[in-house]
Amino acid sequence: MSREDEQGPLYQCVRCGTIIKLSELELGIRCPRCRYRVLRKIRPPVVKRVLAR
Numbered sequence: 001m002s003r004e005d006e007q008g009p010l011y012q013c014v015r016c017g018t019i020i021k022l023s024e025l026e027l028g029i030r031c032p033r034c035r036y037r038v039l040r041k042i043r044p045p046v047v048k049r050v051l052a053r
Contacts, residue, residue, distance in 0.1 A: 008023055010022075011029075011041055018031055
């Protein structure tokens with residue numbers, strides 16, 4: 001089970017760098033620390049293989 005499955009998706013504030021769980025977000029998307037509205041979803045470093053034709 002991945003980290004995202006255990007605690008929901010994680011987001012990072014672009015301004016202050018705070019990592020926020022989805023359950024910590026109140027009304028709307030906003031950083032609880034600096035109140036900035038731009039958050040980036042943290043994705044696991046997974047390498048995807050694509051077959052070339």
